Amino acid sequence: MVAERFDKIWRGFGTGLFLALIGVVGSLLALTLFPLLCLVSPDRVQRQRRFQSVLKLCFKLYCLGIRLFGAADIRLTGVEKLNGLRGVIVVANHPSLLDVVLIMSAIPRAQCIVKAALWRHPFFRFTVRGAGYIRNDLEPEALLAACKETLAAGNNLIVFPEGTRTTPGQPLKLQRGFANIATLAEADIQLITITCNPRALYKNGAWWKVPARRPRFVMEVGERLDIQHFLRYRSRPLAARKLVAFIDDYFTEKLLDDRPGDGSETPHRVLAEA
């Protein structure tokens, strides 16, 4: 009992610590290493590559830290499929705050569409500029053009079609933007499924209310979809709709048995309820 209690407090402390680290270490890097990287790499493409490598390493270390600290378990499967990945749209479900960290720690040449407010952030603006991320406040056509360009350059674009984290207990609701990008840029799709059990860092949940058991994040690298298969439909808008429907089904099936609770349920109680 005492050990469990201590473990919970420890994880609560760890969660706060690692959330704070994003801000603190992120800001420090933005003021030291990243301006330096900009300075030594005047070429835009080279600069972007270096930022991508450094950020990937940072997120890898961050995941390692979380695991060693014992704040959460992290398991990645099928990551070998990501070697040499180029010009693909990485489509994932979005149960938690950690999702983007997990993905960025595993995929090469990551590119994202980021909140425009970060371009005005005193520190993070150096990061988002240097990394060449795409602003989310661009006009639809300009946003598409930027995505097309980055995919053609071999970068992998991370998109959460839900647009925001999943509301626990509700079915996924996918938006069509990613499918418009995919069909117009003719880019393949790499599917990724993320689960977190018991749930942690989810939408509308307070981060300090840690679950009774240590949460386990699992990121499964799944199928890669050939966009040409969808482009056979008689119009581009129709292809985009079929793609959304396909991915909706895919995630629904993948998450069929995934009903994370708060970790307090024991086998005994589950039996009693049944």
Add this chain to the structure above:
Amino acid sequence: MTREEIFAALSNALQEMFEVPAEKITEQALLYQDLDLDSIDAIDLVVKLQELTGKKIKPEQFKSVRTVGDVIDHVQALLRE
């Protein structure tokens, strides 16, 4: 082309390109809300209308379009030019 003919052609295009159910297509139907089109779909629709009318359409002019009826007004104005 009469208004009815334009409506028929447009309705056809909406069903073919976007799989919009025929019964949803009325002059009052809102393209984005009722028929579930998005701003990128609108570009595809403009291209299709150009094919149908043989006239050049500026995307900026199309920005004010909200309903199916608006599209028909637009096409009629184009054909009169």
